[in-house]
Amino acid sequence: MAKTIAIANQKGGVGKTTTCVNLCAALRRMGRRVLLVDADPQGNASSGMGVPKSRRPNTYDLMIGGTPAADCVVHTDYGDVIPTGKELAAASVELIGRERREYVLKDALLGLFSEYDYIFIDCPPSLELLTVNALVAADSVLVPMQCEYYALEGIADLMTSIRMCSRRLNRRLTIEGVVLTMYDARMNLTLQVANELRKHLGDKVYETVIPRSIRLSEAPSHGVPGVCYDKTNKGSRAYMALAEEFDSRCRMR
Numbered sequence: 001m002a003k004t005i006a007i008a009n010q011k012g013g014v015g016k017t018t019t020c021v022n023l024c025a026a027l028r029r030m031g032r033r034v035l036l037v038d039a040d041p042q043g044n045a046s047s048g049m050g051v052p053k054s055r056r057p058n059t060y061d062l063m064i065g066g067t068p069a070a071d072c073v074v075h076t077d078y079g080d081v082i083p084t085g086k087e088l089a090a091a092s093v094e095l096i097g098r099e100r101r102e103y104v105l106k107d108a109l110l111g112l113f114s115e116y117d118y119i120f121i122d123c124p125p126s127l128e129l130l131t132v133n134a135l136v137a138a139d140s141v142l143v144p145m146q147c148e149y150y151a152l153e154g155i156a157d158l159m160t161s162i163r164m165c166s167r168r169l170n171r172r173l174t175i176e177g178v179v180l181t182m183y184d185a186r187m188n189l190t191l192q193v194a195n196e197l198r199k200h201l202g203d204k205v206y207e208t209v210i211p212r213s214i215r216l217s218e219a220p221s222h223g224v225p226g227v228c229y230d231k232t233n234k235g236s237r238a239y240m241a242l243a244e245e246f247d248s249r250c251r252m253r
Contacts, residue, residue: 002035002116003250004109005176006138009145010161011154012125015181018216018226019144020122021048022236025078025225026243032117034079039088039105039134045122046083049076050223059084062108063133064094069112078225080116092129101129102169106137118250127161135165140176142246144210145197147180147190152197175204177249179242183209208242211235 007020017040024036038045043053051074059082061067072082095101109119121134135141141162145151159175166173178201184190198205213235216226227236 002033002113002119003140004113004119004121004138006121006123006131006134006141007144008123008131008134008141008158009143009154010125010127010131010158011146011151014146014151015144015179015210016125017042017044017048017122018220019142019179019181019210019239019242020045020120021078021220021225022216022227022239023142023243023246024049024118024120026227026240027118027247028077028079029227029240030243030247032247033115035073035082035112035116035119036079037082037105037109037119037121037134038084039130040122040124041084041086041089041091041130042124043084043086043088044220046081046085047223048220048225049078049081049083051076051081051083053083053085055083055085058082058087060087060091063088063104064091069109073112078228088130095129095133102132102136105133109137127158132165132169135162135173136170138170139172140174142176143178144181145178146182147184147187147193149189149193152193155197177246178205180205180209182212184212206242206245208238208245210238210242213238 024034057067057072062072074081123131123134215230215233216235219226219229
């Protein structure tokens with residue numbers, strides 16, 4: 001039975017999609033059965049896995065059109081993908097009048113849970129209905145976080161939202177962990193934020209940190225995850241280490 005993980009942060013530009021794409025690809029390299037569900041209308045996770053944003057059927061068809069999940073899956077060398085495109089931006093409005101509107105994505109994915117070890121959902125950088133659907137469908141939330149002051153402020157709001165969702169809509173939802181991204185050990189602020197997080201969240205903060213990496217930034221333009229674009233790059237090595245730590249933690253529970 002798959003473990004479903006929502007990758008979320010209401011603040012944009014923190015490496016959320018980069019983490020989703022590279023963690024999926026790294027786990028696939030380790031032999032795990034992985035599915036990435038792109039629930040962000042920007043569709044960057046789709047293109048990062050080499051799937052065109054124009055590809056249909058996609059997440060919009062899954063949630064709004066009732067297309068079976070298996071028909072939406074695209075098989076790639078880096079893991080399976082349910083892609084998305086700009087059509088998904090209208091889904092939040094179209095879902096408003098729907099019964100059990102918060103459970104649409106969970107219900108749509110039920111038939112795939114036995115096919116994978118991990119299902120990752122890339123969320124929009126906001127707490128809208130699409131993100132709520134992802135949190136309801138998930139077993140846990142993985143939070144990529146840049147080491148800066150504003151990110152430290154925002155994570156408190158995100159944790160509150162996750163707790164509210166857990167109480168009202170999905171009692172099994174937990175915090176999988178926090179991944180520190182764009183890490184630069186030469187900067188005092190980076191070290192201060194990391195220490196503050198570890199003090200308050202303890203082992204919820206992953207030991208593996210993701211450094212800034214130009215090669216990771218280049219990879220999406222080639223439609224290839226960074227861990228496959230340049231396997232020896234420091235960013236790629238960090239994501240492979242994160243995948244090993246993530247997988248080990250999941251198997252210990």
